[in-house]
Amino acid sequence: MKVLIIVDAQNDFMPGGTLEVPKGDEIIPVINQILPQFDLVIATQDWHPENHASFANSHEGKNEFETIDLDGIPQTLWPVHCVQNTMGADFHKELKTAPIEAIFRKGTNSKIDSYSGFYDNAHLKSTGLAGYLREKQTTELYFCGLAADICVSFTVKDALNEGFTSYLIQDATRALNAADFAQAKQEIEELGGKIMSSSEI
Numbered sequence: 001m002k003v004l005i006i007v008d009a010q011n012d013f014m015p016g017g018t019l020e021v022p023k024g025d026e027i028i029p030v031i032n033q034i035l036p037q038f039d040l041v042i043a044t045q046d047w048h049p050e051n052h053a054s055f056a057n058s059h060e061g062k063n064e065f066e067t068i069d070l071d072g073i074p075q076t077l078w079p080v081h082c083v084q085n086t087m088g089a090d091f092h093k094e095l096k097t098a099p100i101e102a103i104f105r106k107g108t109n110s111k112i113d114s115y116s117g118f119y120d121n122a123h124l125k126s127t128g129l130a131g132y133l134r135e136k137q138t139t140e141l142y143f144c145g146l147a148a149d150i151c152v153s154f155t156v157k158d159a160l161n162e163g164f165t166s167y168l169i170q171d172a173t174r175a176l177n178a179a180d181f182a183q184a185k186q187e188i189e190e191l192g193g194k195i196m197s198s199s200e201i
């Protein structure tokens with residue numbers, strides 16, 4: 001059973017958003033086009049309270065994109081993004097959301113960040129996604145969304161570590177940082193994941 005997991009296709013990661021990924025909106029028509037090829041479609045949403053610890057303005061005197069130590073884990077400080085129930089946290093308006101059966105939200109704990117759709121960055125708490133996918137008896141997971149080098153890669157690596165066969169659809173994702181994405185792709189391949197294009201599904 002083929003599953004598509006759409007990671008954080010939210011307005012704040014699109015051009016004009018507070019944490020925009022260059023050309024992030026170009027993934028939307030690609031995703032819409034491949035949707036019918038899947039037996040199950042699920043999505044993740046970055047879903048922060050407004051005082052989230054990953055926001056630079058939650059730390060006096062700190063700047064956006066600076067890295068700090070947050071309870072022993074390096075934390076990049078981001079502009080305010082994907083605040084719960086704001087337009088920035090909504091899916092891109094052109095994304096076809098009708099086939100999405102379940103949405104897994106992450107980053108809801110104000111004290112800890114969560115890039116992966118499976119676990120927070122300290123691997124303390126699960127979202128329940130792995131158990132959901134096992135109960136649905138899924139076999140192949142296909143990943144797309146934003147940002148390629150951050151939440152998409154973290155999610156794919158967790159999926160591989162959980163034992164799922166995982167594919168990253170390269171033309172249905174865009175990166176914030178190209179070098180970080182190149183490194184992440186290498187790590188994904190080392191874990192047994194495959195980087196592919198939407199025409200190969």
Ligand code: VGL
Nearest residue numbers: 008046078146147150151
């Ligand atoms: C993301 C940075 C902070 C992402 C989320 O979805 O890639 N990046 N929060």
Ligand code: ZN
Nearest residue numbers: 046054082107
């Ligand atoms: Zn976030």
